[in-house]
Amino acid sequence: MGGQAARSPEFVQSLERGLAVIRAFDAEHPQLTLSDVARRTGLTRAAARRFLLTLVELGYVHTDGRLFSLRARILALGYAYLSGLGLPEIAQPHMEALVAQVHESCSVSVLDGDEVVYVARVPTKRIMTVGISVGTRFPAYATSMGRVLLAAQPADRLADYLATARLQQLTRRTVTDPAKLRAILTKIAAQGYAIVDQELEEGLRSLAAPVHGAHGAVVAAVNLSAHASRGSFELIRRELLPPLLATARRIEEDLRGPS
Amino acid sequence: MGGQAARSPEFVQSLERGLAVIRAFDAEHPQLTLSDVARRTGLTRAAARRFLLTLVELGYVHTDGRLFSLRARILALGYAYLSGLGLPEIAQPHMEALVAQVHESCSVSVLDGDEVVYVARVPTKRIMTVGISVGTRFPAYATSMGRVLLAAQPADRLADYLATARLQQLTRRTVTDPAKLRAILTKIAAQGYAIVDQELEEGLRSLAAPVHGAHGAVVAAVNLSAHASRGSFELIRRELLPPLLATARRIEEDLRGPS
Numbered sequence: 045m046g047g048q049a050a051r052s053p054e055f056v057q058s059l060e061r062g063l064a065v066i067r068a069f070d071a072e073h074p075q076l077t078l079s080d081v082a083r084r085t086g087l088t089r090a091a092a093r094r095f096l097l098t099l100v101e102l103g104y105v106h107t108d109g110r111l112f113s114l115r116a117r118i119l120a121l122g123y124a125y126l127s128g129l130g131l132p133e134i135a136q137p138h139m140e141a142l143v144a145q146v147h148e149s150c151s152v153s154v155l156d157g158d159e160v161v162y163v164a165r166v167p168t169k170r171i172m173t174v175g176i177s178v179g180t181r182f183p184a185y186a187t188s189m190g191r192v193l194l195a196a197q198p199a200d201r202l203a204d205y206l207a208t209a210r211l212q213q214l215t216r217r218t219v220t221d222p223a224k225l226r227a228i229l230t231k232i233a234a235q236g237y238a239i240v241d242q243e244l245e246e247g248l249r250s251l252a253a254p255v256h257g258a259h260g261a262v263v264a265a266v267n268l269s270a271h272a273s274r275g276s277f278e279l280i281r282r283e284l285l286p287p288l289l290a291t292a293r294r295i296e297e298d299l300r301g302p303s
Numbered sequence: 304m305g306g307q308a309a310r311s312p313e314f315v316q317s318l319e320r321g322l323a324v325i326r327a328f329d330a331e332h333p334q335l336t337l338s339d340v341a342r343r344t345g346l347t348r349a350a351a352r353r354f355l356l357t358l359v360e361l362g363y364v365h366t367d368g369r370l371f372s373l374r375a376r377i378l379a380l381g382y383a384y385l386s387g388l389g390l391p392e393i394a395q396p397h398m399e400a401l402v403a404q405v406h407e408s409c410s411v412s413v414l415d416g417d418e419v420v421y422v423a424r425v426p427t428k429r430i431m432t433v434g435i436s437v438g439t440r441f442p443a444y445a446t447s448m449g450r451v452l453l454a455a456q457p458a459d460r461l462a463d464y465l466a467t468a469r470l471q472q473l474t475r476r477t478v479t480d481p482a483k484l485r486a487i488l489t490k491i492a493a494q495g496y497a498i499v500d501q502e503l504e505e506g507l508r509s510l511a512a513p514v515h516g517a518h519g520a521v522v523a524a525v526n527l528s529a530h531a532s533r534g535s536f537e538l539i540r541r542e543l544l545p546p547l548l549a550t551a552r553r554i555e556e557d558l559r560g561p562s
Contacts, residue, residue: 074387128333
């Protein structure tokens with residue numbers, strides 16, 4: 045999970061810096077000047093310029109001479125991962141059936157370091173939708189999918205996580221005490237699902253179940269999220285948990301393939 | 304649009320090679336050995352090893368010591384582009400409404416070099432779904448969205464494309480004659496939509512409309528695809544074209560923002 049280790053002698057620093065330049069762009073900063081990129085990456089202007097011009101030559105970045113922005117080619121990098129994973133394609137029809145049944149948004153995510161990363165999402169048809177898409181990241185400790193995935197970690201990795209993760213008070217309900225979080229994760233591992241009540245964002249409840257791969261290990265989590273206005277915590281558990289668990293089982297059956 | 308130009312003296316070759324290592328992985332090759340990566344990138348084994356180990360240290364690649372595979376962190380690279388684009392989020396609810404109305408899959412794509420890249424997709428709820436997701440690429444000339452996007456290119460870029468693109472016979476119907484393709488694109492520019500009848504794949508018809516951004520330029524294309532079993536070319540045009548054009552207009556209105 046986190047931690048900046050010493051770099052091996054074979055480490056290619058130019059690659060690290062080039063990838064940092066790509067990651068300098070985000071939803072709030074889709075267009076950056078050379079100075080912006082230098083400041084956001086900690087590179088000198090001369091170095092930032094070399095990496096930006098290289099990315100322009102390779103077709104990953106567009107520039108009008110002053111402003112730089114990412115181009116669609118950049119999607120090819122992440123697409124290799126998503127298409128190789130297979131999971132989103134297998135999960136999608138089951139997620140769609142679940143959303144049609146319960147009218148709440150369904151997502152599948154995997155753990156990346158201390159965060160969950162969405163790899164598939166089926167939003168419900170509401171006027172107000174949350175701005176979550178494939179690639180969105182949230183801190184694992186405050187989300188139902190993150191807790192399901194943390195609960196499935198080997199003991200040593202979990203201990204390392206609890207010792208090092210920064211548990212921030214995101215809402216007044218967020219659990220930030222490592223000992224309390226460990227107790228919650230133990231319970232989740234035993235019961236096979238997690239429910240999180242407004243710990244990531246006020247008004248947002250979600251429940252998640254683990255998805256086991258063909259070899260039995262937890263490979264992902266699947267969730268449903270619901271606005272608090274849908275009803276009480278207990279009502280959500282009663283209405284949404286059984287179909288969610290059934291969906292997780294169907295995805296697992298497809299992952300195992302024809303027997 | 305394609306073409307390998309001479310590299311500038313400031314070009315960072317290590318970054319190009321590192322990105323090539325990432326792109327060596329794909330749906331058919333989600334796990335690669337060091338030798339595989341060297342062969343697929345044209346790098347020496349020693350160089351491939353340095354880049355792979357760097358990507359492992361940075362958390363983008365996983366290895367068991369022998370096999371290498373991409374990790375979820377790689378999505379962060381493409382996510383910056385998608386979230387900065389704004390378009391998928393704006394288009395999604397309109398695409399969902401269209402799919403609910405016509406029961407065919409809807410996609411939005413942009414042009415990247417000679418290919419279209421999917422940036423949003425709402426599949427229809429069918430048992431058989433096509434394995435297309437965000438990041439999927441197709442050659443522009445054989446797809447309805449590609450033709451809409453090509454038809455909106457400045458004359459010099461279009462001439463360059465027609466002079467250099469490799470127009471391959473993907474089905475027995477694919478138009479591969481540049482002069483004929485140019486005539487088709489002229490017609491598309493005039494009529495404001497494209498219909499492609501089984502030129503990318505036998506049995507697959509699709510129609511696409513341009514999406515104009517706030518400043519009037521074509522920023523994307525939106526399409527519907529339908530299996531040939533749905534009915535004749537004319538039936539598809541009559542049933543699907545009006546709702547598709549209406550959807551494109553609604554997306555454009557939202558892109559312009561409150562007036």
